[in-house]
Amino acid sequence: MKRIMFVCLGNICRSPMAEFIFRDMVKQKGLENEFFIASSATSTDEIIGGIGNPVYPPAKRELLSHGISCEGKRAVQLKWEDYEKYDLFVGMDSSNIRNMHIILKGDKQGKIRKLMDYTSRRGDVADPWFTERFDIAYRDIYDGCEGLLKALLK
Numbered sequence: 001m002k003r004i005m006f007v008c009l010g011n012i013c014r015s016p017m018a019e020f021i022f023r024d025m026v027k028q029k030g031l032e033n034e035f036f037i038a039s040s041a042t043s044t045d046e047i048i049g050g051i052g053n054p055v056y057p058p059a060k061r062e063l064l065s066h067g068i069s070c071e072g073k074r075a076v077q078l079k080w081e082d083y084e085k086y087d088l089f090v091g092m093d094s095s096n097i098r099n100m101h102i103i104l105k106g107d108k109q110g111k112i113r114k115l116m117d118y119t120s121r122r123g124d125v126a127d128p129w130f131t132e133r134f135d136i137a138y139r140d141i142y143d144g145c146e147g148l149l150k151a152l153l154k
């Protein structure tokens with residue numbers, strides 16, 4: 001069982017997209033029992049009074065246009081205690097990676113990765129909260145997830 005945590009700033013756009021795209025990919029290969037998949041935020045911006053916001057509607061619509069539901073997902077923050085509970089922490093951009101090192105108090109076991117490093121394009125998944133390009137975010141995240149799954153199945 002591989003335990004994967006996708007991470008972004010707010011956990012309402014990119015990391016939930018990655019969580020549900022990766023789940024769908026794994027399910028299509030009949031490997032759902034071999035993975036535990038989750039997502040979280042580095043910030044508390046989308047968690048109000050302890051309750052996380054749902055996936056941002058345009059991100060939800062983009063997923064649905066590809067036949068992927070993210071129903072029930074609400075934002076949660078990454079916690080230091082998660083470090084032992086997951087095998088990989090996959091951030092969306094360089095700023096996420098810096099904040100993941102702070103929250104997780106380093107990375108002694110080398111579990112922190114950046115999603116686009118699993119593609120030939122590398123770099124960051126641009127934040128669609130700011131760019132409003134949910135289609136580009138979907139394409140980048142899909143390619144990253146495909147590369148990640150390939151790497152894990154090697």
Ligand code: 4NP
Nearest residue numbers: 008009010011012013014129
């Ligand atoms: P995400 O996008 O990190 O891809 O979920 C954002 C969502 C919310 C905010 C920033 C980025 N915010 O500032 O609330």
